[in-house]
Amino acid sequence: MIHIDIWEGSDPKPEVERFCEMWGLEGTVLLDETGDYARSLGVRGVPTNLVVDADGTVRAFGVSRLDELDRAIDDMLRR
Amino acid sequence: MTATDPVEFGVGAACRIDVPAHSRKIAEIPVGLDPEGVGVDVARRLAYVACSRSDWVTVVDLERHEAIAQVPVGAEPIDLVFDAPTDRIFTADAHSDSVSVVDAETLQVAATIPVGAYPSGLAYDADARRLYVGNSLGGTMSVLDVDTLETVATVEAEIGAGAIELDRTRRLILCVNFIAASVTLVNADTNEPVGRLEVGTGACAVGVVPERGEAFVVNSVAGTVARIDLDEARVVEELRVGEAPVGLTVGPAHDRIYVSNRGAGTVSVLGVEDGVEWTQIPVGDGPGGVTVDPHDGRLLVANAGSGTLTIVEDLLAGRPPLPALEESSPLVGNPLPEFTLVDLRTGEKRTSREWAEKRYIINFFASW
Numbered sequence: 043m044i045h046i047d048i049w050e051g052s053d054p055k056p057e058v059e060r061f062c063e064m065w066g067l068e069g070t071v072l073l074d075e076t077g078d079y080a081r082s083l084g085v086r087g088v089p090t091n092l093v094v095d096a097d098g099t100v101r102a103f104g105v106s107r108l109d110e111l112d113r114a115i116d117d118m119l120r121r
Numbered sequence: 122m123t124a125t126d127p128v129e130f131g132v133g134a135a136c137r138i139d140v141p142a143h144s145r146k147i148a149e150i151p152v153g154l155d156p157e158g159v160g161v162d163v164a165r166r167l168a169y170v171a172c173s174r175s176d177w178v179t180v181v182d183l184e185r186h187e188a189i190a191q192v193p194v195g196a197e198p199i200d201l202v203f204d205a206p207t208d209r210i211f212t213a214d215a216h217s218d219s220v221s222v223v224d225a226e227t228l229q230v231a232a233t234i235p236v237g238a239y240p241s242g243l244a245y246d247a248d249a250r251r252l253y254v255g256n257s258l259g260g261t262m263s264v265l266d267v268d269t270l271e272t273v274a275t276v277e278a279e280i281g282a283g284a285i286e287l288d289r290t291r292r293l294i295l296c297v298n299f300i301a302a303s304v305t306l307v308n309a310d311t312n313e314p315v316g317r318l319e320v321g322t323g324a325c326a327v328g329v330v331p332e333r334g335e336a337f338v339v340n341s342v343a344g345t346v347a348r349i350d351l352d353e354a355r356v357v358e359e360l361r362v363g364e365a366p367v368g369l370t371v372g373p374a375h376d377r378i379y380v381s382n383r384g385a386g387t388v389s390v391l392g393v394e395d396g397v398e399w400t401q402i403p404v405g406d407g408p409g410g411v412t413v414d415p416h417d418g419r420l421l422v423a424n425a426g427s428g429t430l431t432i433v434e435d436l437l438a439g440r441p442p443l444p445a446l447e448e449s450s451p452l453v454g455n456p457l458p459e460f461t462l463v464d465l466r467t468g469e470k471r472t473s474r475e476w477a478e479k480r481y482i483i484n485f486f487a488s489w
Contacts, residue, residue, distance in 0.1 A: 044476070045484045046462065049407060049426040051154040051174055054488075058465055061488035072462035072471060074485075077426075079460050084450060085485050086386025087407050088426065089365060092457070092483040094476075100457050103450035106364040106384040107344040111482070118480060 045071045048080045048088065093118055143390075143441065144402040147419060147432040148186035152179040155489045156423035156430060158201035158243070159412045160210065162225060168414070168421055169210050169225075170430050171198040174489060178212060178223065181430055183414065192228045194221035200243040200410075202252060204267050211252055211267075213240040220254060220263075222270060232270055236263040244285035244294070249309070255283040255296055262296045262305070264312055274312040278305040283325060284339075288351055290331040297324045297338055304338060306354065316354050320347045326369040328378055330393055337378055337391075339366045346380060348396060360396045362389040368411045373418055376439070381408040381422060388422055388433075392440050399440050404431040407487065425489055457483075 045067060047058045054073055062071060074080050083092070084103075093102040093114045101121075102114035153172030156179070160169045168181040171194075178198065180190040195214025198221065202211045209231070210223040220240065222232040237256025240263070244253040251273070254263040260282050264274040281299030287309060288295070294307040302324055306316035321340025329336045329351075336349040340359075344366060348358040364384030371378050377399070380389040387401035388411060407426025414421055414432075422431040459473045 043482050043484060045486055046460075047465070047487060048485055049428075049487045050489075051428070055465065057174075057488045062465070070471075071465040072460075073465055074460075074462055079458075079462065080485055082458060083452060085406075086426075087364060087382060087384035088485055088487045089384055090485040092452070092485075094457050094481050094483065096478050096480050098456045098473075098477065100450075100452045100455060103452050104364055104384070108342070115482070 043069055045069065046074050046080070047071060048074045048077050048085070050075070095121065143400040143435070143437050145434040145436060146403070147434060149405055149424075149427070150181055150186055150188055150430045150432070151428055152181065152188055152423070152430050153177060153191065154428055155425045156428060157199045157410045157425065158212070159410045159421050159423050159430065160201045160203035161412060161414050161416070161421065162203050162205070163414075163416050164205065165225070166416070168430065169201055169203055170423055171201040171212050171410075172428075173197045173199050173215070178210060179430075180228065183416075183432070186432065190228055192223055192230070194223065194230060195219050195233065199241045202243045202245040204245065204247065204252075206247070206250075207268060209267075211243060211245075213243050213254055215239045215241050215257070218256075220252070220265065234265060234270055234272070236265075236272070237261045237275065242283035242285050242297075244287060246287055246289065246309070248289070251309075253285045253287075253294060253296075255285050257281050257283045257299065260298070260301075262294070262307065276305075276307055276312050277314060278307075279303055279317075281324075284327050286327040286329050286336070288329045288331045288336070291334075291351060293351065295327050295329065295336055295338075297327050299323060299325050302340075304336075304349070318349060318354060318356065320349075320356060321345055321359070325367055326380075328369045328371040330371060330375050330378075332375065333393065335393075337369060337371075339369050339380060341365055341367050341383070346378070346391060358396055360391060360398075362391060362398055363387050363401050368409050368422075370411050370413055372435075373413055373415070377435075377437075379411050379413070379420060379435075381411045383407050383409060383425070386424075386426075388420060390435060390437060395440060397440060399437055402433055402435065404433060405429045426487065 405424025
C-alpha cells in the first residue's frame with residue numbers, strides 16, 4: 043500500500059504526521075503537495091484507491107468501499 | 122458485441138456519474154482551506170462558509186458570486202449555523218472546544234461559549250431557540266440557548282457525537298455518533314436520551330423527513346445512506362450513493378435528498394420515496410458540507426479538496442426516465458503514469474519505478 047496525501051494547503055507535513063500518528067498509519071506515505079499528480083490521474087475525491095498490477099497496469103480506480111476494494115484485489119490476483 | 126448488448130463494467134471500473142443536463146453549475150468560488158459547514162443569510166444574500174484549516178468564516182456574496190470577507194473565529198471551525206432573529210453566526214470550533222458567536226452585521230466575534238471536547242456538528246431549532254452541539258471526543262451533546270448563549274444541558278451521547286438533526290414534529294433529536302456507528306435519540310423537550318440505533322460505519326450526516334416519519338443517515342465508510350423509520354426506531358433500508366459520502370441535506374420539497382460524495386467530487390440526488398440515486402451532480406474536489414439556498418433552491422457545496430464553494434442548480438423535476446450511465450476511468454486497463462513524490466518520513470524523493478513488478482494499492486487521502 044502506498045498512501046499519497048493531497049489537498050492539504052501549504053506545509054502539509056505537520057498535519058499529515060499528526061494524522062498518521064492518530065490513526066496508526068504505517069508504511070509508505072508520500073506527499074503530492076501541489077495535487078498535480080492526483081489531478082493528472084483524474085482524482086476528484088478522497089479516499090480514492092487505485093489497484094495496480096505487477097506490469098504497472100491500473101486494474102481499478104475509485105473503489106473506496108471496502109467490499110469493492112476486496113473484489114478488485116481478488117480480481118487482480120486471479121489474473 | 123453488438124450495439125444492443127448490455128455493457129458490463131468490471132469491479133473498480135466506474136468512477137463517477139456525470140450527466141450535465143441534470144444540473145447547471147453557476148459558480149465555483151475560492152473560500153479558504155478545507156471548507157465544511159455552510160449557512161445562508163437570505164436577507165443579505167450571503168453565504169457563510171466555515172473554513173476549518175484557515176480558522177475563519179468566509180463571507181460569500183451569492184449575487185456577485187465572490188468572497189467578500191474573512192472572519193477569524195476559533196481553531197478549526199467545522200460546522201456553522203446562521204440565526205436570523207439574533208443576526209448571529211455560530212461556528213463549532215473543534216480544536217478550541219468552543220462555539221464562536223459572530224455578529225453578522227459587524228462580522229466581529231461577540232462571544233465564545235465553552236462546550237465539550239472537539240465540537241464538530243451543529244443543529245438548530247429556530248422556534249425553540251436552541252443550538253445543539255455534537256462534541257465528538259467528549260461523546261456528548263451540548264444544548265445552548267441561542268438568545269442568552271447559556272448552556273441549558275449536556276446530554277450523554279457516544280464517542281464521535283457530531284452530526285445532529287431534529288424531527289420537530291416528534292420533538293426528537295438525532296445525534297449521530299461517528300466512531301460508535303450509532304444514533305442517540307433524545308427528547309427535544311426534556312433533553313433526555315430515549316433510545317439508540319446502530320447504523321453503518323462512519324456515520325457522519327443526518328436529515329429528517331418528518332411527514333414520512335423517516336430519517337436518513339450517511340455512512341461514509343460503508344458508502345451508503347441508512348433509511349430509518351422513526352416510529353419503529355430502526356433502519357429499514359441501506360441506499361447506495363457515490364464514493365465516500367459525508368454530507369447530506371434534504372431538498373425543499375422533501376422529495377429528494379442531496380448527499381455529497383467526498384470520494385467522487387459529486388453530489389448524489391437520492392429520491393426520498395424510491396430510494397434510488399437519480400443522478401450525481403459534479404461539484405468541486407472532495408465535497409463535504411451541502412445546503413440549499415432557501416431563496417432560489419440552489420445547492421451550495423463546500424469542497425474541502427479544492428477550497429471552494431460550488432453553487433449549482435439541480436435541474437431534475439423528478440426521477441429521470443433512464444438511469445445515468447457510469448463512466449469508467451480512462452486509467453483502467455492502462456499503465457499508471459509515473460510519479461516522483463516526497464516521502465513524508467524521510468524527505469527523500471521516491472519514484473514509481475521502486476514498485477515496478479509489484480502489485481500494490483495507491484490510496485489517495487487527506488488528513489481532514
